[in-house]
Structures are given as structure tokens and as C-alpha cells.
Amino acid sequence: MTDKKEQILHAALELFASEGYHTVSTSKIAKKAVVSEGLIFRHFENKKGLLEAILEYAFERMGILLMPILTEKSPIKAIEKYILLPFEIDKSEYHFWRLLFKLKWEIEYSSVEKMKPLIDKLSTSFEALNYKEPEKEAEVLNHIIESVSGGILKDGLQSQEILKDFLLKKYHI
Amino acid sequence: MTDKKEQILHAALELFASEGYHTVSTSKIAKKAVVSEGLIFRHFENKKGLLEAILEYAFERMGILLMPILTEKSPIKAIEKYILLPFEIDKSEYHFWRLLFKLKWEIEYSSVEKMKPLIDKLSTSFEALNYKEPEKEAEVLNHIIESVSGGILKDGLQSQEILKDFLLKKYHI
DNA sequence: GTCTATACGATGATAGAC
């Protein structure tokens, strides 16, 4: 993070995440990153290019976060890990994930595609556990975790924490 | 909708819903409404005032939509009605609800408060049906429907329709 | 109630020097 390009990326991430892409000006980003505004356009073609660089990084991070679930051999453990996911996110990364939730409605990106491997994993896990309709169980659990995650990012961990044990019990964990 | 004020409201709703509050300019709204830009500021103090007028209307509409659930005597029917809600929304009103989903992340408004009566209703319904932890069941169902609704608004009805019967079965309806 | 004209700051982006 000693590099100015990194500084820009970092400042933009925080600002986009907390205030949204359209509301944040390049001038504001430059000030926060303590660089000249022009530099932003040298490193990234334009404002949208800056956003895309951040998104790329974000998706990479999401992949890393999901990896332990995708590689989990035990079906019950895979489901457990997914349920616990939103409750164990580090607070320092909230703004990071908030950005993805915000952008899902602000710009068009196919979250469906990105989540496909996860849904598949959950689906085979439920299948291994003899659930009647594993794909649908996977979709529903995904919906629950998605909305719980949104709740945590909007209103804080404590707003959802009571659901943690309840969900684990619900899925017999 | 013969009134120019109505025309502005209508145009702004459509534009905000499809493109977001911050991206849409007052000039664009004026063009779509076929009125002068200045008129917007006569009827509504400023752009934010216009948004608030729309939001007020939106919350009123949400109240109307939820009313049949809140007044439903049969607990099982109340739950059924709530599950069916996102699947039965008229396509012509999609942009309307999309606006609320978008704004939840774009500006700050307490969706939690607005949903309180619904959660309470679901909670007492689950209680009447002898569920062990009715409040939590209510929260989880609310999460499911919230995320399913989001899916429908983003990717269309058909993306979620397979879950309709599954959810009804899941809640023994 | 409605329109035209306009003020004026902010914004994304570029050019050129170091």
C-alpha cells in the first residue's frame, strides 16, 4: 500500500462502499488518497475503469472466502460453513462486502453466474444428506444467507446473531 | 395523470427505479415528463424532495399490499399469502418495487421498522401453529421472501418460480 | 401553473511540465 496506485484503489474502495459509486467524485477519491486527481486517469482509464479494477479484486476475494466451502468433503460441514459465513466476516471487511451488495442494484453484474459453483456445492451436499429436492434446498439456503448477510451489513451483526444457532439447528448441525 | 405534477412523479418513479436516484438528472426527468425542468423545483423543493414524495407513495403502496396478510385470521393462510406475495406482483409494478430495493442501499431508510408489523404477524402465526421458535421462524421466512423478491426483480419471475411450490410445501401449505 | 433563460459550482477528463 505504499504505491500511489494502491492508495487510489484503497481510497476508492472505501468511498464507493460507504457512499456508492455515483455519489463519489474522482476529486473526493484523490483527496482521500492524497494524490492528484489527474493520476487517477493515468492509472485507470476513467472512473468506470477504477470501479472495474475494484470489482475484479472483490470477486477474487469472494472466491477465496468461498473456497473452504467448495473444497469441504463433508456435506454437513459444507452447509455449516456456509451458514456461519456471514457471522464470521471480519468487521474491517464490512465495507468491502457492502460494496458488492450496493453495486448489485446500482450497476448490472451477474451475481447469478458468480454463485453457481456455490449453489452446485450446496446442492450435492443436500443430495448426499438425502434431502428430497436438493437443488431447491440449496437455492433457499442461499436466499437465507444472502438476506442475512445483507442484514448484517446494513444493521450490524447483532441484528442477525440470534438466527445463527437457529439456522444451524434447522439444518441439523 | 393529466396533471403535470403527476407526470413528473410518474416519470421520476420510472427513471429512479430503472437507473437509480443519483444517475438520473432533473433534466432527464423533465424531458421524460414533457415539462420544463424548472417546474420540478416549483412542485417539489428540490430533487430530494421529489424522491421523498415518491417514497411516501411507495410505502403507502407497500402498506396496501401487506394489508391482506396483516388482517388474515387464519395463521396458515397468512403465511401462504406472504409466500405467494412476490410471485403475484404485477409485472407493471416491478420498477416500483425495484426502486425500494435499490434505495435500501443507495440511501438510508429503516426497512426494519417498516417490516415490524409483518414480522409480528408472521410470528404470531407460527406461534399459533405450534412452531418452537416463532420469532425466528418469522425472521427466516422474511429473509427468504426478501431475497426471492430481489431475485424476481433482478432476474425475472421465472428465475424463482420453481421455488413457489417448494416453499409452500416446506411450510406445510 | 408553467415556461424560458440563466447562474454557477461540481464533475469527469485532458495537456503539458517536472
Place this chain on the structure above:
DNA sequence: GTCTATCATCGTATAGAC
């Protein structure tokens, strides 16, 4: 790689005439 200076355009908002 980085900064300063600058620009054209857009965006919100106001004033005044009809």
C-alpha cells in the same frame, strides 16, 4: 510516475415573464 492547470459539460437550482 506524478502534479498543476485547465476545459467542456452537466447538474441543481433560481428569477422573472406569461
